[in-house]
Amino acid sequence: MSVRIGLVGARGHTGRHLLRLLAGRGDMQVVCAGSREFAGQAVTTLAPEADPALVFEALTPDDIAARGLDAVILALPNGAAAPYVAAIDAGSPETVIVDLSADYRFDEHWVYGLPEIYGRDRIRGATRIANPGCYATAGQLAIAPLRDVMAGTAHVFGVSGYSGAGTTPSRKNDTVALKDNLMPYALTGHLHEGEMARHTGRPVAFTPHVAEFFQGLTATVQVGFAEAQSAETVRALYEAAYRGERLIRLIDAIPEIRDGAHFNGAVLGGFAVSKDGMRGVSVCALDNLLKGAAVQAIQNLAIATGLPEFDGLV
Structure with missing residues (x-):
């Protein structure tokens, strides 16, 4: 079985990694790659690993819906997915959609695809999958094992490389503005704050920052406990939550x-507890373009279509 995939938004940072990773799988094939800016150019100019015959196209929503694809990955900015989803719903409803934007992460009709926390059974056979955000993935991986013992709000301090700001020029990806700098932004109400709170079922306060490195992020998460905990107990909760997870690595x-x-995965560690045992701190590090985007999309697509989840990822 080979899943025929259309990739929309192929020229972005995440699109580049999707093309690279998908080229390494024999059971997934990118058959069309959308980019208005690069239309007519060989995809190998951006991703040398790709099929030499594949050419970027200026794919409209109707174009995508008419291709008879098994799956479509939407790697578009927030707010741009709806026309593609509507066209596929109308013309090819059985096509699996994995959307990397925030557009459907709060939609109860879509499956939220963070398999290490919310389970693979929900994803199997799903045709509409919302890929979690990068910060939201890191924050939730750190919060989830503590949900049953925490009290109050989880505080998440995040720092990301500037690739997280996308390719459209802005101060957040301006290397001159970022030089020798750490740039806080969206101090309240960031989309990932609401995303983490919705899916963990716990209040979350999130403060994102961008730095001058290109890719990668850390989320430092502090939670209060309902009863005093030890560092050993906290570590054991993480071990139980992620036992057997091939993309999760725990370190002291x-x-x-x-x-x-x-x-391709996430690294969790620190696992510190305050002297009185009532506050815990852990840190999650991951790559915002990989586990925070492209790798997770491939996991979700593989699970949904019944293919091996980790081929080419571990």
């Missing part, structure tokens, strides 16, 4: 950007 040290960058 505090994870740094370099631990998560260019790694």
Whole structure:
């Protein structure tokens, strides 16, 4: 079985990694790659690993719906997915859609695809899958094992490389503005704040920052406990939650950007507890373009279509 895939938004940072990773699988094939800016150019100009015959196209929603694809991955900016979804719903409703934007992460008719936390059974056979955000993935991976013992709000301090700001020029991906700098932004109400709170079922306060490195992120998560906990008990909760998860690595040290960058999974560690046992701190490091986007999309697509989840990822 080979899943025929249309990739819309192929020229972005995440699209580049999707093309690379999908080229390494024999059971998934990108048969059309959308980019208005690069239309007519060989996809190998961006992703040397891709099929040499594949050419970027200026794919409209109707074009995508008419291709008879098994799956479509939408790697578009927030707010741009709806016309493609509507066209596929009307013309090819059985096509699996994995959307990497925030557009459907709050939609009860879509499956939220973070398999290590919310289970693979929900994803199997799904045709509409919302891929979690990068910060939201890191924050939830750190919060989830503690949900039953925590009290109050989880505080998430995040720092990401500037690739997280996309390719459209802005101050958040301006290397001059970022030089020797750490840039806080969206101090309240960030989309990932609501996303983490909705899916963990716990209040979350999130403060994102961008730095001058290109890719990777860390999320430092602090939670209060309903009853005093020990560091050993907290570590055991993480071990139980992620036992057997091939893309989750637990370490005793505090994870740094370099631990998560260019790694297909996530690294969790630190596991510190305050002297009175009432507050815990853990850190998650991952690559915002990989586990925070492209790798997770491939996991979700593989699970949904009954293919091996980890081929080419571990």
